Amino acid sequence: MAKSDNIFLIGPMGAGKTTIGRQIAKNLGVEFVDSDHEIEQRTGASIPLIFEIEGEEGFRRREREVIDDLTRRKGIVLATGGGAVLDTANRNHLAGRGTVIYLRASLDHLLKRTARDRNRPLLHTEDPRARLEGIMKIREPLYREIADIIIDTDSNTVRATVRMIEDQLQMSNN
Numbered sequence: 001m002a003k004s005d006n007i008f009l010i011g012p013m014g015a016g017k018t019t020i021g022r023q024i025a026k027n028l029g030v031e032f033v034d035s036d037h038e039i040e041q042r043t044g045a046s047i048p049l050i051f052e053i054e055g056e057e058g059f060r061r062r063e064r065e066v067i068d069d070l071t072r073r074k075g076i077v078l079a080t081g082g083g084a085v086l087d088t089a090n091r092n093h094l095a096g097r098g099t100v101i102y103l104r105a106s107l108d109h110l111l112k113r114t115a116r117d118r119n120r121p122l123l124h125t126e127d128p129r130a131r132l133e134g135i136m137k138i139r140e141p142l143y144r145e146i147a148d149i150i151i152d153t154d155s156n157t158v159r160a161t162v163r164m165i166e167d168q169l170q171m172s173n174n
Contacts, residue, residue, distance in 0.1 A: 005074050005075055005098065006071065006073070006074065006075065006076050006077075006078065006097060006098030006099065007021075007024060007028075007076075007077045007078070007098060007099050007101060007169070008071070008077075008078045008080060008094045008097075008098045008099065008100045008101070009021050009077070009078065009079045009080065009101050009103055010080050010084065010085055010094065010100055010101070010102050010103070010143055010146070010147065011082065011102050011103035011104060011105070011143060011153075012082045012105065012110055012132070012135070012136060012139065012143075013081075013082040013110065014105065014109070014110040014111075014112075015082075015103040015104065015105045015110065015153055016103055016105070016153050016158065016161065017034075017079035017080065017103055018034050018037075018079045019158055020079075020103060020153070020158055020161055020162055020165070021034070021077045021078070021079040022077075023158060023159075023162045024077050024162055024165060024166070025076075025077035027162065027166065028077070030075045030076060030077060031073075031075065031076045031077070032076070032077045032078075032079070033070055033073075033076055033077070033078050033079070034078075034079045035063060035066050035067055035070060035078060035079065035080045035081055035084060036079075036081045038066050038070065039059075039062050039063060039066050042062075042066065043062065047059065047081075050062065060083070060086065060087060063081060063083075063084055063087070063090070064087050064089055064090055067080065067084055067087075067089075067090045067093055067094070068089065068090075068093055071093040071094060071097040071098065072097065078098070080094070082135075082139070083135075083139065085139055085142040085143055085145075085146065086138070086139065086142065091142065091145065091146050094146055095146040099148050099149065099169065099172070100146050100147050100148050100149070101147065101148065101149045101150075101151060101165060101168075102143045102144065102146075102147035102149070102150045102151070103151055103153050103161075104143070104150055104151065104152050104153065105152070105153045105154050106154050107129065107132060107133060107136065109153070109154045110132055111128060111129060111132060148172065149165070149168045149169070149172070151164055151165055151168070
């Protein structure tokens with residue numbers, strides 16, 4: 001399978017992976033899948049409930065199985081959960097089975113975008129900024145390690161970001 005058959009979006013929670021991924025898939029006429037939504041659909045439980053019952057370790061095990069399955073498909077745009085890159089197998093599957101696009105955003109933008117979202121169990125804390133800083137310190141090098149393309153989303157509209165991604169994909173296919 002050619003890497004260009006699939007597009008995998010990685011990045012922190014709140015970077016816009018789902019919103020941007022849906023638009024890219026629509027423009028390309030391919031299937032869009034969100035790994036977190038797929039986990040919820042397969043288990044019949046919300047991500048926060050899975051975290052509550054099974055802990056992060058249980059959630060990550062489920063995530064690994066779903067990402068292995070989804071990355072085997074052909075012709076999809078996949079938005080991954082922010083922590084998917086923590087698992088070596090996930091990084092290998094993503095890097096080896098598609099074009100990986102890291103959607104990067106500043107801490108301030110991420111906090112603003114996730115402030116009212118109750119579906120972010122890792123941010124249910126007294127100090128979300130400190131938690132997010134700690135998360136990014138660990139994950140940033142992993143995002144960069146497997147990214148074929150890095151796109152900053154801070155000051156761009158969804159439309160502008162999608163256009164930038166499509167331009168980058170075209171350049172890399174030529």
